[in-house]
Amino acid sequence: MENQYDAIIIGSGIAGLTSAALLAKMKKKRVLVLERHFVLGGQTHEFKRKGKYTWDVGLHFVGKMQKNWYFHHIFKYITNGKLKWNKLPEDYSHINFPDSSFKIPSSKKQFKKKLITEFPNEKKAIHQYFKDINRGKLWIYRMFASFFLPGLIAFCLKIINKWTKKYVLKSATEYMNQNFKSEKLKSILQSYWLSYLLPPKECSFATHAVITDHFLSGAYYPEGGASQIAQNIIPVIQKSGGQTLVKAEVTEIIVKNHKAVGVKVSTRQNGKNKNVHYYAPLIISAAGIPETLTKLVHHELPKQTVKEVEQFPSGYSSLQIYLGLKESPEKLGFKGENIFIFNQHDQNKIFSESHEIMKGKPTHCYLSFPTLKSPTKGAHTAEILYYFDYQHFFKWIDQKWLNRDNDYYELKKFAAEQLIDLVNSKYPGFKDLIEYQEVSSPLTMEHFTNRNNGAYNGIPGIVDKFNQKWIGIKTPIQQLYHTGSDVNIVGILGAMMGGVGTVSHILGPLGFLNIIFASYFKS
Numbered sequence: 439m440e441n442q443y444d445a446i447i448i449g450s451g452i453a454g455l456t457s458a459a460l461l462a463k464m465k466k467k468r469v470l471v472l473e474r475h476f477v478l479g480g481q482t483h484e485f486k487r488k489g490k491y492t493w494d495v496g497l498h499f500v501g502k503m504q505k506n507w508y509f510h511h512i513f514k515y516i517t518n519g520k521l522k523w524n525k526l527p528e529d530y531s532h533i534n535f536p537d538s539s540f541k542i543p544s545s546k547k548q549f550k551k552k553l554i555t556e557f558p559n560e561k562k563a564i565h566q567y568f569k570d571i572n573r574g575k576l577w578i579y580r581m582f583a584s585f586f587l588p589g590l591i592a593f594c595l596k597i598i599n600k601w602t603k604k605y606v607l608k609s610a611t612e613y614m615n616q617n618f619k620s621e622k623l624k625s626i627l628q629s630y631w632l633s634y635l636l637p638p639k640e641c642s643f644a645t646h647a648v649i650t651d652h653f654l655s656g657a658y659y660p661e662g663g664a665s666q667i668a669q670n671i672i673p674v675i676q677k678s679g680g681q682t683l684v685k686a687e688v689t690e691i692i693v694k695n696h697k698a699v700g701v702k703v704s705t706r707q708n709g710k711n712k713n714v715h716y717y718a719p720l721i722i723s724a725a726g727i728p729e730t731l732t733k734l735v736h737h738e739l740p741k742q743t744v745k746e747v748e749q750f751p752s753g754y755s756s757l758q759i760y761l762g763l764k765e766s767p768e769k770l771g772f773k774g775e776n777i778f779i780f781n782q783h784d785q786n787k788i789f790s791e792s793h794e795i796m797k798g799k800p801t802h803c804y805l806s807f808p809t810l811k812s813p814t815k816g817a818h819t820a821e822i823l824y825y826f827d828y829q830h831f832f833k834w835i836d837q838k839w840l841n842r843d844n845d846y847y848e849l850k851k852f853a854a855e856q857l858i859d860l861v862n863s864k865y866p867g868f869k870d871l872i873e874y875q876e877v878s879s880p881l882t883m884e885h886f887t888n889r890n891n892g893a894y895n896g897i898p899g900i901v902d903k904f905n906q907k908w909i910g911i912k913t914p915i916q917q918l919y920h921t922g923s924d925v926n927i928v929g930i931l932g933a934m935m936g937g938v939g940t941v942s943h944i945l946g947p948l949g950f951l952n953i954i955f956a957s958y959f960k961s
Contacts, residue, residue: 441714441715441716441717442716442717442718443468443469443470443680443681443716443717443718444461444465444467444468444469444718444719444720445458445461445467445468445469445470445718445719445720445721445722446469446470446472446700446701446716446717446718446720446721446722447469447470447471447472447722447723447724448472448688448691448701448721448722448723448724448725448730448734449471449472449473449474449480449723449724449725449726449922450471450472450473450475450478450479450480450668450682450684450724451479451480451481451482451724451922451933452479452480452481452482452667452930452933452934452937453480453724453921453922453923453933453934453936453937453940454471454480454722454724454921454922454937455471455478455479455516455667455668455671455672455675455937456512456516456671456933456934456936456937456938456941457722457724457921457937457940457941458471458671458675458680459516459517459671459674459675460516460937460938460941460953461941461944462674462675462677462678462680463515463516463674463678463956464941464945464952464953464956465945466678467678467680467720468678468679468680469675469678469680469681470680470681470682470683470716470718471675471680471681471682471683472683472686472687472688472701472703472716473682473683473684473685473686474685474686474687474688474886474888475684475685475886475887476684476685477684478668478672478682478684479664479665479667479668480496480724480887481495481496481497481887481930481933482494482496482497482664482665482667482668482930483495483664483665483668484663484664484665487760487762487874487876488762488874490762490816490817491760491762491816491817491819491874492663492665492808492815492816492819493760493808493819493821494663494664494665494808494821495664495758495878496664496894496930497659497660497664497667497930498633498659498776498804498806498821498823499526499530499633499653499657499658499659499776499806499811500523500657500658500659500929500930500931501652501653501654501655501656501657501658501931502652502655502931503523503525503658504655508954508957508958509931509934509935510523511954511957511958512934512935512938512953512957513667513934514957515956515957515960516671516674517667517670517671517674518670518673518674520670521660521661521666521667521670522660522661522662522666523658523659523660523661524658524659524660524661524811524812525544525656525657525658526544526656526657526658526659526774526775526776526811527544527773527774527775528543528544528545528656529541529542529543529544529775530542530543530544530653530656530657530775530776531653531657531775531776531777531778532775532776532777532778533625533626533629533778533780534777534778534779534780534864535622535625535780535782535783536781536782538622540556540626541775542653544655544656544657545654545655545656546568546654546655549654550564550565550568553623553626556623557620557622557623559619559620560618560619560620560623563617563618564623566617567617567618567627570605570606570613570643570647571647571650571651571654572647572651573602573605573606573647574605574606574643574644574646574647574648574651575647575648575651577599577602577603577605577606577644577647578644578645578647578648578926578927579648580595580596580598580599581595581599581644581904582925582926582927582935582939583595583939583950584596584599585910585911585912585925585939585943586911586939586940586942586943586949586950587942587947587950588947603904605643606642606643606644606647607642607643607644607901607904608642608643608901609638609639609640609641609642609643609901610628610631610638610639610641610642610643610645610646611624611628611638611639611641611785611786612639612643613643613646614627614628614638621783621784622783624783624785625780625783625784625785627650628646628785629778629780629785630646630649630650630653631785631789632778632802632804632823632825633649633776633804634649634894634895634899634928634929635753635754635755635756635825635894635895636753636754636895636898636899636900636928637785637786637789637790638785638786639786640898640900641898641899641900642899642900642901642903642904644899644904645899645900645927645928648927649927649928649929652929652931657776659774659808659811659812660812661812661814662812662814662815663808663812663814663815683703683705685705685706686703686704686705686714687703687704687705687888688701688702688703688725688734689702689703689704689713689734690702690734690735690737691721691723691730691734691735691915691918692715692717693735693738693915693918696738696915696916697915697916697917698721698735698915698916698917698918699717699718699719699917700715700716700717700718700721701715701716701721702714702715703715703716719917720917720919720944721917721918721919722918722919722920722921722940723913723918723919723920723921724921724922724933724936724937725888726887726888726889726896726897726922726924727747727896727897727908727909727920727922727924727925728747728748728750728752728890728896728897728924729888729889729890730913730920731743731744731747731908731913732744732747732748733888735913735915735918738914738915739914743908743914746908747908750897750902750906751898751900751902752889752890752891752893752897752898753889753891753893753894753895753896753897753898754825754827754828754891754893754894754898755825755826755827755828755880755883755884755891755892755893755894756823756824756825756826756880756883756894757823757824757825757826757850757853757854757857757877757878757879757880758821758822758823758824758877758878759821759822759823759824759854759857759858759875759876759877759878760819760821760875760876760877760878761819761820761821761822761858761872761874761875762817762818762819762872762873762874762875763817763818763819763820763871763872763873764818764870764871764872764873765818765871766809766810766818767807767810767818767820767868767871768810769867769871770865770867770868770871771865772807772810772865773810774807774810774811776804776805776806777804777805777806777861778802778803778804778805779802779803779804779805779860779861779864780801780802781799781800781801781802782801787801788801788802789801789802789825792824792825792826792827793827793830795824795826795853795856795857796830796853798856799856800824800853800856800857800860802824802825803822803823803824803857803860803861804822804823804824805820805821805822805861806820806821806822806823807819807820807821808820808821818871820871822854822857822858822861824853824857826853826879826880827880828880828884828891828892830849831846831879831880831881833845833846834846834881835881839881839882839885842881846879850877850879851877853877854875854877858872858875879892880892895923895928895929896922896923896924896928897909897923897924898928899927899928909924909925910925911925911939911940911943912943919940919943919944920940921936921937921939921940922936922937923936924936925939925940926939938950938953941953
């Protein structure tokens with residue numbers, strides 16, 4: 439049958455690519471990966487300007503890439519060992535406040551020691567914090583594993599989590615206020631909200647814990663840039679007869695007798711718009727759970743379910759400034775670390791007052807240098823990220839990408855100037871390095887990802903996420919499965935493990951063990 443495959447994956451982000459590669463390598467399945475963007479890779483893709491400047495759009499740093507971690511082995515397995523990782527500097531993140539700064543070391547032991555040295559009166563609470571971080575991490579691991587491990591084991595994991603949820607299903611801010619007195623200490627520990635765009639007052643402590651733990655041994659970046667991930671996975675998919683298509687937007691999942699059997703795709707071929715049907719006995723959606731249930735199979739679900747999903751809070755979005763530099767930022771002392779700049783210690787206030795940028799008063803920013811993390815990338819670049827409420831862009835929501843009113847571009851330009859000035863005030867001379875700049879808004883993110891409100895990370899890790907029965911790998915439709923960070927936790931590795939979990943479920947009771955065995959001994 440024409441257009442028939444063993445499996446169809448909707449979305450080419452790291453979760454979709456991981457799912458496809460595992461099915462291809464472990465079961466020799468012929469997999470079709472469909473991507474609505476004109477570039478593969480989702481949040482791991484890169485883009486280039488002026489023929490020399492390249493930037494990543496979502497991957498800025500990744501933890502737990504030491505060779506003894508299974509994350510490292512899984513990446514090695516799905517790329518046939520061709521993806522390499524560079525370690526960021528030992529003090530991999532610099533947190534800057536108006537009155538002080540704090541450098542986070544690439545060692546849990548050193549991090550704890552440094553915190554106790556600077557905040558000796560909080561010593562007991564700091565020790566307890568690291569114990570609670572481990573407790574929260576394990577809670578998330580158990581929750582995720584319950585989606586794909588055998589029935590009795592999954593049941594036991596759910597019971598354990600039910601007994602312990604009171605310790606981790608509170609907000610990060612609630613935990614901090616209950617355990618610490620120093621506002622600066624609280625601010626340092628909550629500063630990573632900017633990397634996953636969820637304010638501490640909304641973020642569950644479980645989410646905070648697993649992300650904090652993720653970086654306790656430092657951070658890494660792909661050699662050659664984020665695009666190397668997709669470039670090294672795609673050949674694995676193709677080797678088993680699979681295919682990857684861009685500019686192929688899935689508009690509907692075809693369901694017959696309550697079973698997913700294929701997809702309807704809007705694509706462009708030979709300069710003309712065309713609708714094509716593809717079929718497979720297995721459909722995996724990496725497009726996001728809300729997007730899948732409310733846009734692709736809503737006609738097959740009870741209206742109450744669709745309404746419930748639609749009303750669940752979406753994630754937040756951001757403004758991103760991409761800068762091309764005349765010369766190396768090493769000139770100013772940068773070494774490839776992550777730079778966080780905040781205008782005060784209250785992280786929730788920083789978030790809630792972010793609109794002050796409209797008055798020329800930005801409250802924060804994240805600064806990154808892709809070319810210092812991977813010297814092979816070419817001409818030097820920098821990226822600045824700022825939380826910016828989607829509502830500021832409602833005016834232009836119905837206008838097309840690259841063809842919006844001039845005031846849209848003026849707003850982006852003004853915001854970029856404020857953020858560049860903010861960085862320059864902390865690191866004099868930064869502004870003089872800039873040769874080229876481009877700005878991405880929440881509307882840009884929405885255009886390319888199809889996520890509601892241009893959400894940067896899909897379903898946010900709020901407390902209520904873990905109470906929703908519709909969040910998980912299985913869907914109400916037979917032969918249709920979810921994958922990605924929505925079924926696990928935000929971030930590149932959270933999404934990648936989402937792919938591992940989904941394929942583990944599909945492979946059966948020993949699926950996860952078989953994947954881990956293959957990644958350690960067959961990569």
